Amino acid sequence: MVVKTIDCNRNRLRLLLSDDLDDASRHETEQHLGKCEFCQTTLLALAGEREWWEEASRFLERDNHDPNDQQQQFGHSTLWNDLQTELDIPSTDFVLSHLPPSNNPAMLGRLGQYEILEVIGQGGMGVVLKGYDGELNRYVAVKVLSPHLAVNGAARKRFAREAQAAAAIVHPNVLAIHGVESDTNLPYLVMPLVSGETLQHRIDREGPLDLKDILRIAAQTARALSAAHAQGLVHRDVKPANILLDGSLDRVLLSDFGLARAADDATLTHSGMIAGTPHYMSPEQARGETVDQRSDLFSLGSVIFAMSTGRPPFRAETPLGIAKKVDSAKVRPIHGINEGLPEWLEAIRSSLMNASIESRAQSAADIAELLEQCLAHVQQPKVTPLPDALLRMVRRRPWLNVQVLMTGSVVCIALLFAPLLLSPDDQSVTEKSLSEEPVNTEAEEEFVNNESKTLESVTNLDLNNDIDLKFREFESDLLEFEQQFNRPFPPNQIPSPEPNTHP
Amino acid sequence: MSGTPETRSSLLARVRNPRNGEAWVEFLSIYEPLIYRVARRKGLQDADAREVTQDVLVTLADVIPSWKPTSGSGSLRRWLFQVARNRSINLLKEKSRHPCGTGDSKVRYVLENHSQPDDVELFIEEYRRQLFRHASVKIRNEFSNKTWLVFLRTSIDGHSVSDVAHGLDMSIGAVYTARSRVLARLKMAVEELDQQDVLDAQTREEI
Numbered sequence: 001m002v003v004k005t006i007d008c009n010r011n012r013l014r015l016l017l018s019d020d021l022d023d024a025s026r027h028e029t030e031q032h033l034g035k036c037e038f039c040q041t042t043l044l045a046l047a048g049e050r051e052w053w054e055e056a057s058r059f060l061e062r063d064n065h066d067p068n069d070q071q072q073q074f075g076h077s078t079l080w081n082d083l084q085t086e087l088d089i090p091s092t093d094f095v096l097s098h099l100p101p102s103n104n105p106a107m108l109g110r111l112g113q114y115e116i117l118e119v120i121g122q123g124g125m126g127v128v129l130k131g132y133d134g135e136l137n138r139y140v141a142v143k144v145l146s147p148h149l150a151v152n153g154a155a156r157k158r159f160a161r162e163a164q165a166a167a168a169i170v171h172p173n174v175l176a177i178h179g180v181e182s183d184t185n186l187p188y189l190v191m192p193l194v195s196g197e198t199l200q201h202r203i204d205r206e207g208p209l210d211l212k213d214i215l216r217i218a219a220q221t222a223r224a225l226s227a228a229h230a231q232g233l234v235h236r237d238v239k240p241a242n243i244l245l246d247g248s249l250d251r252v253l254l255s256d257f258g259l260a261r262a263a264d265d266a267t268l269t270h271s272g273m274i275a276g277t278p279h280y281m282s283p284e285q286a287r288g289e290t291v292d293q294r295s296d297l298f299s300l301g302s303v304i305f306a307m308s309t310g311r312p313p314f315r316a317e318t319p320l321g322i323a324k325k326v327d328s329a330k331v332r333p334i335h336g337i338n339e340g341l342p343e344w345l346e347a348i349r350s351s352l353m354n355a356s357i358e359s360r361a362q363s364a365a366d367i368a369e370l371l372e373q374c375l376a377h378v379q380q381p382k383v384t385p386l387p388d389a390l391l392r393m394v395r396r397r398p399w400l401n402v403q404v405l406m407t408g409s410v411v412c413i414a415l416l417f418a419p420l421l422l423s424p425d426d427q428s429v430t431e432k433s434l435s436e437e438p439v440n441t442e443a444e445e446e447f448v449n450n451e452s453k454t455l456e457s458v459t460n461l462d463l464n465n466d467i468d469l470k471f472r473e474f475e476s477d478l479l480e481f482e483q484q485f486n487r488p489f490p491p492n493q494i495p496s497p498e499p500n501t502h503p
Numbered sequence: 504m505s506g507t508p509e510t511r512s513s514l515l516a517r518v519r520n521p522r523n524g525e526a527w528v529e530f531l532s533i534y535e536p537l538i539y540r541v542a543r544r545k546g547l548q549d550a551d552a553r554e555v556t557q558d559v560l561v562t563l564a565d566v567i568p569s570w571k572p573t574s575g576s577g578s579l580r581r582w583l584f585q586v587a588r589n590r591s592i593n594l595l596k597e598k599s600r601h602p603c604g605t606g607d608s609k610v611r612y613v614l615e616n617h618s619q620p621d622d623v624e625l626f627i628e629e630y631r632r633q634l635f636r637h638a639s640v641k642i643r644n645e646f647s648n649k650t651w652l653v654f655l656r657t658s659i660d661g662h663s664v665s666d667v668a669h670g671l672d673m674s675i676g677a678v679y680t681a682r683s684r685v686l687a688r689l690k691m692a693v694e695e696l697d698q699q700d701v702l703d704a705q706t707r708e709e710i
Contacts, residue, residue, distance in 0.1 A: 030676030047683035059635035
């Protein structure tokens with residue numbers, strides 16, 4: 001029997017259908033949907049009337065009856081293409097069933113010189129096994145390329161080439177490659193066995209990380225990228241699942257260099273689709289264009305977003321969807337989602353995640369240095385100031401300028417009225433609130449030093465109350481104002497926006 | 504007999520303007536299988552059906568530039584159907600004149616009943632099928648493999664939602680969401696195709 005309950009909400013179902021719910025509401029609605037027949041029926045009806053479901057079922061059925069039928073030529077097979085093999089046969093079982101046997105019955109099998117002890121994990125790219133290297137008396141991680149990738153000649157060649165190039169990167173933050181074997185049925189990579197977890201697991205487990213960890217992990221990832229970029233390599237798949245956190249040391253290891261490319265070769269030829277999660281991709285990569293090292297920097301920005309908020313910046317199922325979202329949507333500032341974080345981190349994030357390649361941060365080495373200096377500042381704020389480079393970065397962001405501008409102008413007005421408005425008690429309250437505020441931009445701090453602390457705190461409170469709502473409205477007006485006078489305001493504190501950025 | 508690929512490239516070569524080329528490709532990818540299927544369902548064997556398809560498309564390409572929506576024959580779809588039907592009947596007649604052709608009793612049946620009213624329904628049914636297929640190929644890349652598989656299994660193969668949820672390690676709610684999203688998008692794509700059925704005048708001129 002179909003019973004409507006108080007939790008049923010047609011409008012929510014509509015939003016679920018158009019993918020316009022945030023993660024939490026989507027999860028909640030789907031949970032309800034799992035139990036509520038009424039909503040199940042409603043959702044199906046919202047998607048299309050009964051005739052549409054019937055027609056879809058009738059018209060899209062498989063053509064099994066006549067293998068010589070021309071339908072094959074007309075591309076209908078794309079609908080069913082390779083879905084079964086990719087999703088139904090677990091790669092792990094396939095790999096294990098194809099492992100040559102070992103002389104030692106306690107082992108799962110043998111791959112080259114390595115005795116295979118157990119399965120460590122499975123990813124989109126392949127299966128990771130724990131192996132033992134008898135000759136060198138050490139345990140290793142053996143990553144076997146997924147069967148659906150391994151059957152493709154181009155993918156195998158690419159796999160070998162990229163792995164050899166990656167093996168040449170020797171850097172403390174890059175997971176080393178001990179060996180590559182691409183000529184067997186099961187092509188594989190041999191890497192050191194790392195204890196610990198991936199950044200993805202950490203985020204799934206703990207949600208947003210704290211500022212120090214964000215900076216530390218981002219800085220070390222940037223160092224790894226810088227080492228790779230120096231050799232002309234592009235990683236192409238920088239994402240939390242490829243960042244390993246060494247359990248014993250505070251060390252970050254970037255893995256899977258260039259493998260995304262091998263996967264692209266295989267799946268593109270198979271189905272015209274790019275493998276893996278597209279959530280961290282740069283827009284140019286999502287559009288299928290040629291990418292260079294700056295694409296990795298965009299992905300690094302996406303990783304910073306994920307560490308700061310607990311989720312990726314864009315959610316879409318395919319690269320095409322990501323490309324659309326990156327181009328059209330503005331990313332919500334991370335300090336608007338996670339209030340414990342400073343605005344300057346948002347400035348770093350947005351300098352990396354700039355959809356325009358030319359306006360984006362250009363060098364992994366520079367970003368690594370910047371992040372390290374920021375980390376030093378956070379660890380010892382009194383000894384180490386925020387780096388100058390950060391200030392320059394903040395300048396490039398007009399809306400931050402505007403906020404500073406507004407702070408400036410409101411302070412000027414507030415200065416006039418302050419004695420009338422504030423009793424001494426109020427002042428102590430606002431000062432207390434200020435001390436709990438996140439760190440402001442350096443430009444603002446500088447400003448604070450030159451002005452009355454009490455008054456700054458008043459404006460700060462005003463601004464923070466409904467800043468998200470009102471800001472965009474003021475932004476254009478103020479910028480226009482600034483442009484009209486063709487000078488920064490107030491001139492002694494606020495840097496002028498650099499020409500050609502954000503016209 | 505494998506006339507279709509060559510027909511295809513010679514038909515495609517007719518359009519010089521790449522922008523209109525796309526419209527023409529889309530048009531062909533709907534009507535080529537459509538005509539073939541109608542011919543098959545009228546009782547023709549594979550090779551004959553291909554011949555009819557090729558024949559109709561070539562005629563079509565010759566006539567389309569001058570075809571006008573107001574020329575009395577109604578929609579292009581309807582007109583196309585008439586051409587396809589007449590061509591296949593002519594072909595069948597020819598075949599029956601030569602004894603070496605098909606001696607299929609269906610041929611006689613078609614010849615004797617060539618103006619059945621259900622021809623129209625048949626054509627419309629095949630037209631809808633082609634729209635659905637074309638639309639689904641078109642939107643395929645907007646969805647992940649998993650979402651797509653959920654849709655195919657629940658809506659086409661008729662598996663139960665709970666089986667599919669279990670098999671793909673998803674919640675019941677997520678399965679409902681996935682299949683509904685695909686259908687909603689499919690519906691939109693089919694409606695779009697249906698509306699742009701008739702090639703615009705400029706495209707027709709350039710064919």
